[in-house]
Amino acid sequence: MASFNIKFFTDIVLLESYYKSISREYGTHVAVSPHTPLLSNLNIIENIALIEEVHERYEREKSHANALEKLKKLNLQDLQTKRPSQCSDLELFSLSLIRASMMRYVTITVITPLVQYQSENSLEHLFKVLNILDVKERTIVLDLSLYENDYKDKGITCNIIR
Amino acid sequence: MTRVFEYLGEITLNFLSDVYEALRFSYLCITHLFLPNSYHPAMKSILIKQIYFTVIQILPSFLLLGFFFGSLIIGYVITLAINYELSNQIGSIIIGFVFNEFAPLFTAFLIALRSGAAVNTEIAVMQVSGELNALKEFNIGLIDYLFLPRIISGVISVVTLSLIFAMIMLVGGYLFSLLYMNMSLNTYMYTLFSSIEIENLLYLVGKSMAFGFVIMLIPIYSGLRTIKAFNAIPIAVLKGMVRLFIAIFIIEVLSLWLRLI
Numbered sequence: 001m002a003s004f005n006i007k008f009f010t011d012i013v014l015l016e017s018y019y020k021s022i023s024r025e026y027g028t029h030v031a032v033s034p035h036t037p038l039l040s041n042l043n044i045i046e047n048i049a050l051i052e053e054v055h056e057r058y059e060r061e062k063s064h065a066n067a068l069e070k071l072k073k074l075n076l077q078d079l080q081t082k083r084p085s086q087c088s089d090l091e092l093f094s095l096s097l098i099r100a101s102m103m104r105y106v107t108i109t110v111i112t113p114l115v116q117y118q119s120e121n122s123l124e125h126l127f128k129v130l131n132i133l134d135v136k137e138r139t140i141v142l143d144l145s146l147y148e149n150d151y152k153d154k155g156i157t158c159n160i161i162r
Numbered sequence: 163m164t165r166v167f168e169y170l171g172e173i174t175l176n177f178l179s180d181v182y183e184a185l186r187f188s189y190l191c192i193t194h195l196f197l198p199n200s201y202h203p204a205m206k207s208i209l210i211k212q213i214y215f216t217v218i219q220i221l222p223s224f225l226l227l228g229f230f231f232g233s234l235i236i237g238y239v240i241t242l243a244i245n246y247e248l249s250n251q252i253g254s255i256i257i258g259f260v261f262n263e264f265a266p267l268f269t270a271f272l273i274a275l276r277s278g279a280a281v282n283t284e285i286a287v288m289q290v291s292g293e294l295n296a297l298k299e300f301n302i303g304l305i306d307y308l309f310l311p312r313i314i315s316g317v318i319s320v321v322t323l324s325l326i327f328a329m330i331m332l333v334g335g336y337l338f339s340l341l342y343m344n345m346s347l348n349t350y351m352y353t354l355f356s357s358i359e360i361e362n363l364l365y366l367v368g369k370s371m372a373f374g375f376v377i378m379l380i381p382i383y384s385g386l387r388t389i390k391a392f393n394a395i396p397i398a399v400l401k402g403m404v405r406l407f408i409a410i411f412i413i414e415v416l417s418l419w420l421r422l423i
Contacts, residue, residue, distance in 0.1 A: 030299060037291060055301070
């Protein structure tokens, strides 16, 4: 079974400088973090479809159909016409992952999921979403060492990069 | 004394650096205007929305305001011309006043107050909330996706609305000519058509284009330079609007100077 990579850091400064170093190569990484929110002046489907409209030059109909397909996979199709402010934190997290998954051939870097989305089952949710979207192999999670045990406690299969 | 010179030097250097950055930004935006790659489907979709917001949505209130305000102003100009015994030059006075001066300037002020302020706030909020950062992260060019649609719609809206405003003023002018000079529609039309030249139209279009460009460019630039704090947004909007009004006056003065030489 395919697994994904996690790298832990003792503090947030080290984590951010690591992300800066790996994302320096233009267009190789895309972050899912509080610093990369969905656009508030677009609805959910427009936010997701935007990636293909810009990078693949798909027309609105095609990009929206692809975005809707991804939303349906996660049973979030009811959110398509809503604005980001109308969604819960966990929904926004899933939607950010969907948007990131629309970027082809790049590594999806999820930054501090436990800090971003403080919920009992946020880790299970993250891995469920990554599985459904089938992007586990090109995902890397960057998190703080103090959460290392949370990952172990949940029995999540992953490669810890040292 | 040395401190005074240091202070003045710092202000001058900061000012020159700001001007250089603003010119560089303008150059980048103008360059992207002519790149076919800039026009991707998302950009076109935003452009249509922006044209709707800046031209169509404003149209009913603009027509109403234009009719009442424009008619009164042109009425006053006609009355003055009659009082100063310039009735035989009424056509060129109306055309010169409406096309060269009033219609573009009035429209520019209106669009600056409405759309300029909105765009400045929008970009500043996007900057503070990290949305601009998100776009950069996803390799979505800010100039192509965000700025060009606004700049193009600004140019289109000021040109279109200036022409509409000029037409409304000419209609208002007819009502006053009928009232004060008992001028028939045919005579009024003849007076206008014999006074209008292609230069007047080109002047209106050129001036409106310049206004439209700065009305969007300066608020965008000001919004982009907002520091990442929510209380910096009103300051960014205030600075942007002051700079915008200075730019509008500079264009107006330059256009007057161009006509004089």
